[in-house]
Amino acid sequence: MLQIRNLSFGYSRRDCVLHDVNLSLGGGEIGILLGRNGSGKTTLFKNILGLCTPSGGRVEYDGRDLSRLSGRERAGMVAYVPQDIRFGALSVFDCVLMGRVARFGLRAGRADYEAAERVLSEMGLESYGDRNVEHLSGGERQKVAIARALAQEPEFLVFDEPTGNLDIANERLILEEARKLAREKHIGILCSLHDLNQALDFGDRFFFLKEGTIRYSGGREQFTEAVLREVFDIPVRIIDHEGETIVLTGGTYHEELAIHPAGPHRGPGADPGGLRRPGRANGSGGRRVRAGAAHCGG
Numbered sequence: 001m002l003q004i005r006n007l008s009f010g011y012s013r014r015d016c017v018l019h020d021v022n023l024s025l026g027g028g029e030i031g032i033l034l035g036r037n038g039s040g041k042t043t044l045f046k047n048i049l050g051l052c053t054p055s056g057g058r059v060e061y062d063g064r065d066l067s068r069l070s071g072r073e074r075a076g077m078v079a080y081v082p083q084d085i086r087f088g089a090l091s092v093f094d095c096v097l098m099g100r101v102a103r104f105g106l107r108a109g110r111a112d113y114e115a116a117e118r119v120l121s122e123m124g125l126e127s128y129g130d131r132n133v134e135h136l137s138g139g140e141r142q143k144v145a146i147a148r149a150l151a152q153e154p155e156f157l158v159f160d161e162p163t164g165n166l167d168i169a170n171e172r173l174i175l176e177e178a179r180k181l182a183r184e185k186h187i188g189i190l191c192s193l194h195d196l197n198q199a200l201d202f203g204d205r206f207f208f209l210k211e212g213t214i215r216y217s218g219g220r221e222q223f224t225e226a227v228l229r230e231v232f233d234i235p236v237r238i239i240d241h242e243g244e245t246i247v248l249t250g251g252t253y254h255e256e257l258a259i260h261p262a263g264p265h266r267g268p269g270a271d272p273g274g275l276r277r278p279g280r281a282n283g284s285g286g287r288r289v290r291a292g293a294a295h296c297g298g
């Protein structure tokens with residue numbers, strides 16, 4: 001279990017980017033970190049990964065203080081999948097093997113080659129081994145980034161906006177791969193996402209960061225209009241449509257207001273007026289509402 005206790009951090013003595021952050025996430029669970037640009041998400045990841053040293057509090061994994069572990073020990077526990085990884089002109093196999101560097105030091109051994117082969121096969125990338133990673137699509141490169149993190153054999157994965165540069169089909173693919181990892185390998189995943197509907201679909205627990213503090217955390221019950229409005233400083237509406245919870249923000253929210261001038265405070269059970277979930281294909285009939293409008297933060 002990842003446990004962050006009363007963590008504070010600033011890039012200089014004078015500033016304090018994170019204050020008194022508390023967070024816990026178990027193996028096999030998917031936690032989503034939500035917050036506006038500049039709220040401290042990346043800084044929190046850097047503290048978890050040991051790239052920044054907390055000025056107060058600590059990050060523990062299964063009761064062990066991560067800051068007291070060697071780089072090699074830490075790499076065996078936590079791996080990082082960055083937003084848009086640039087590997088350089090390497091083969092896919094070598095990229096994945098690089099995930100083992102903290103384990104093998106100067107020279108890869110047989111176990112490392114076998115681990116890289118196994119992960120490639122698990123991710124359905126066997127036939128990509130010799131391809132130049134620079135020539136792959138964004139979705140394929142992201143899969144290689146996940147494969148590289150898995151080759152590290154971590155117990156915990158940190159994903160920084162894993163779908164930021166992907167099209168809708170690849171977004172789905174990557175999130176489904178990640179969910180499989182959490183469920184089948186019991187790997188804990190902490191992930192930042194800007195798309196609130198994707199977050200709802202994908203997450204088990206949610207952490208809302210504002211101005212360096214976790215204001216709210218918990219399960220889906222935390223997804224309320226009041227919480228989202230406070231965290232993102234924008235008008236938000238949550239509707240239930242055909243059994244699905246849908247968050248409307250930005251353009252979709254305003255368009256919905258135009259369709260139903262009675263506004264966002266209509267009574268329960270009101271007809272959602274053919275609203276479609278942003279970012280999803282529209283079915284037959286109904287009104288098409290602008291896609292992709294449920295992105296917040298930056």
Ligand code: ADP
Pocket residue numbers: 011017035036037038039040041042043044
């Ligand atoms: P987010 O990932 O939520 O967008 P960040 O963690 O990147 O937020 O940034 C949080 C705050 O820390 C911002 O005010 C940002 O300007 C500041 N910050 C980020 N990186 C540095 C850095 N290397 N040096 C100084 N300030 C930084």
